[in-house]
Amino acid sequence: MLELIQDDGGVTVSSEQLARRGHTTAAQVRKDLSHFGSFGKRGLGYSVDELRDRLRIILGLDRVWRVILVGAGRIGSALFEYPDFKKRGYDCVAVVDSDPAKIGEKWGERVIRPAEELESLIKELHAALVILAVPASAAQLVAERSVNAGVRGILNFAPVQIQVPEDIPVENVNLVMELEALSFQITRALTP
Amino acid sequence: MLELIQDDGGVTVSSEQLARRGHTTAAQVRKDLSHFGSFGKRGLGYSVDELRDRLRIILGLDRVWRVILVGAGRIGSALFEYPDFKKRGYDCVAVVDSDPAKIGEKWGERVIRPAEELESLIKELHAALVILAVPASAAQLVAERSVNAGVRGILNFAPVQIQVPEDIPVENVNLVMELEALSFQITRALTP
DNA sequence: ACTTTCTTGTGAATCTTTTCACAAGCGGCT
DNA sequence: AGCCGCTTGTGAAAAGATTCACAAGAAAGT
Ligand SMILES: NC(=O)c1ccc[n+]([C@@H]2O[C@H](COP(=O)([O-])OP(=O)(O)OC[C@H]3O[C@@H](n4cnc5c(N)ncnc54)[C@H](O)[C@@H]3O)[C@@H](O)[C@H]2O)c1
Ligand SMILES: NC(=O)c1ccc[n+]([C@@H]2O[C@H](COP(=O)([O-])OP(=O)(O)OC[C@H]3O[C@@H](n4cnc5c(N)ncnc54)[C@H](O)[C@@H]3O)[C@@H](O)[C@H]2O)c1
Numbered sequence: 001m002l003e004l005i006q007d008d009g010g011v012t013v014s015s016e017q018l019a020r021r022g023h024t025t026a027a028q029v030r031k032d033l034s035h036f037g038s039f040g041k042r043g044l045g046y047s048v049d050e051l052r053d054r055l056r057i058i059l060g061l062d063r064v065w066r067v068i069l070v071g072a073g074r075i076g077s078a079l080f081e082y083p084d085f086k087k088r089g090y091d092c093v094a095v096v097d098s099d100p101a102k103i104g105e106k107w108g109e110r111v112i113r114p115a116e117e118l119e120s121l122i123k124e125l126h127a128a129l130v131i132l133a134v135p136a137s138a139a140q141l142v143a144e145r146s147v148n149a150g151v152r153g154i155l156n157f158a159p160v161q162i163q164v165p166e167d168i169p170v171e172n173v174n175l176v177m178e179l180e181a182l183s184f185q186i187t188r189a190l191t192p
Numbered sequence: 193m194l195e196l197i198q199d200d201g202g203v204t205v206s207s208e209q210l211a212r213r214g215h216t217t218a219a220q221v222r223k224d225l226s227h228f229g230s231f232g233k234r235g236l237g238y239s240v241d242e243l244r245d246r247l248r249i250i251l252g253l254d255r256v257w258r259v260i261l262v263g264a265g266r267i268g269s270a271l272f273e274y275p276d277f278k279k280r281g282y283d284c285v286a287v288v289d290s291d292p293a294k295i296g297e298k299w300g301e302r303v304i305r306p307a308e309e310l311e312s313l314i315k316e317l318h319a320a321l322v323i324l325a326v327p328a329s330a331a332q333l334v335a336e337r338s339v340n341a342g343v344r345g346i347l348n349f350a351p352v353q354i355q356v357p358e359d360i361p362v363e364n365v366n367l368v369m370e371l372e373a374l375s376f377q378i379t380r381a382l383t384p
Numbered sequence: 385a386c387t388t389t390c391t392t393g394t395g396a397a398t399c400t401t402t403t404c405a406c407a408a409g410c411g412g413c414t
Numbered sequence: 415a416g417c418c419g420c421t422t423g424t425g426a427a428a429a430g431a432t433t434c435a436c437a438a439g440a441a442a443g444t
Contacts, residue, residue: 060379182345187252
């Protein structure tokens with residue numbers, strides 16, 4: 001949001017303006033920011049540039065994160081070609097698949113590597129994150145292998161709840177469940 | 193989860209078992225369910241079949257939801273080919289794109305329709321949901337047009353917060369932000 | 385019929401998040 | 415310099431979510 005405001009030439013922004021854009025309240029914006037420090041100027045609001053930079057540091061975005069993509073299927077290829085990842089500091093350093101027909105295929109600058117190399121690739125390329133784009137049946141095993149090889153976080157597209165040590169953060173993307181959330185809200189509005 | 197338990201031949205399940213699988217607590221499971229009624233048997237747990245059916249009704253999954261996909265790009269095509277949507281009751285009744293090179297292309301049984309037909313397709317096919325898989329710059333306009341044509345909910349993949357009437361639920365999928373959530377948690381663990 | 389073993393459903397207690405509301409501070413204007 | 419119009423940062427209050435803890439009910443064994 002702050003980058004969009006920068007593009008529009010905004011120099012300062014108030015908690016009220018951020019709240020309107022972000023679908024929340026001004027008090028919430030201020031309270032949230034106050035957990036990390038004090039970034040604004042009374043009477044003026046926040047400097048867009050400064051707040052952006054501070055948040056980037058807080059979020060850990062002031063470095064490049066090396067990512068390995070596991071599963072070169074439909075969703076994997078869409079993700080691989082998505083330019084925003086690179087632009088936002090996420091560098092896909094390897095793509096791995098278990099299908100012999102896919103191994104060796106060239107994707108841009110990368111060649112699809114066999115699944116057995118997962119551990120060695122994580123170690124050699126110092127990948128901190130993996131994206132799991134494999135069938136649900138393979139997800140738990142791939143997650144365990146990744147964690148054992150030293151990965152620090154997992155973005156999981158498979159519709160299963162994977163079990164990993166609790167110091168390894170996992171973010172789940174479950175698109176069916178997103179649609180179900182819409183169905184629920186629509187249904188509930190009809191039968192209150 | 194209940195369907196996985198069914199497949200494994202489970203007949204009853206306790207709140208404790210559900211909690212372990214779902215990464216939560218037994219009290220939470222029971223309290224959440226209690227908001228919708230009383231589905232279990234003391235000493236036994238929940239009937240897997242019955243709880244599944246009751247939840248399907250609560251979530252509004254006891255019908256087919258007609259969905260229109262807007263944007264036949266990388267993520268759009270991955271979604272279109274994802275078999276779980278159909279399997280879970282979400283029927284993609286039309287695909288729409290603004291690119292003349294894509295209009296008319298055949299995707300399985302569907303033909304990509306021009307973006308101008310969005311409103312008429314929503315009305316004629318009685319689509320309740322749209323999936324926005326268009327560039328961020330187009331998302332707000334497509335959302336407004338969809339709502340005006342009678343859509344009831346929106347699944348938005350564009351990395352912008354769209355503004356629609358508050359009785360229209362919107363679910364956002366922002367993959368960069370998911371990675372950023374991982375970066376934040378990893379970074380925070382390093383500097384407590 | 386009675387005891388034992390489980391597990392639910394739910395008030396009450398606790399913990400967390402959000403909202404309120406206002407003193408304090410900044411910049412511009414006279 | 416002094417006043418005015420804004421906006422932050424933050425304690426205190428209110429609202430909301432989670433956890434505790436236990437009476438009550440169900441099955442199974444004796
Ligand atoms: N396609 C979508 O839009 C979509 C949406 C949401 C979630 N998902 C989920 O994402 C996952 C992948 O979906 P998809 O549609 O891309 O499926 P896909 O079948 O097109 O791709 C999966 C790929 O993973 C590879 N693979 C299988 N086991 C592997 C292993 N052990 N190691 C490495 N690679 C392995 C397969 O060879 C295949 O190339 C699934 O869990 C699916 O439920 C897909
Ligand atoms: N590719 C990914 O993995 C990915 C991941 C997350 C989010 N996204 C987001 O999803 C959206 C689509 O991404 P993509 O990678 O598929 O892009 P893309 O460019 O491959 O596809 C976008 C499609 O939308 C069409 N389009 C543009 N304006 C339109 C309009 N007004 N009406 C109908 N169709 C229109 C284009 O012709 C194109 O076919 C973007 O907002 C992107 O940020 C993509």
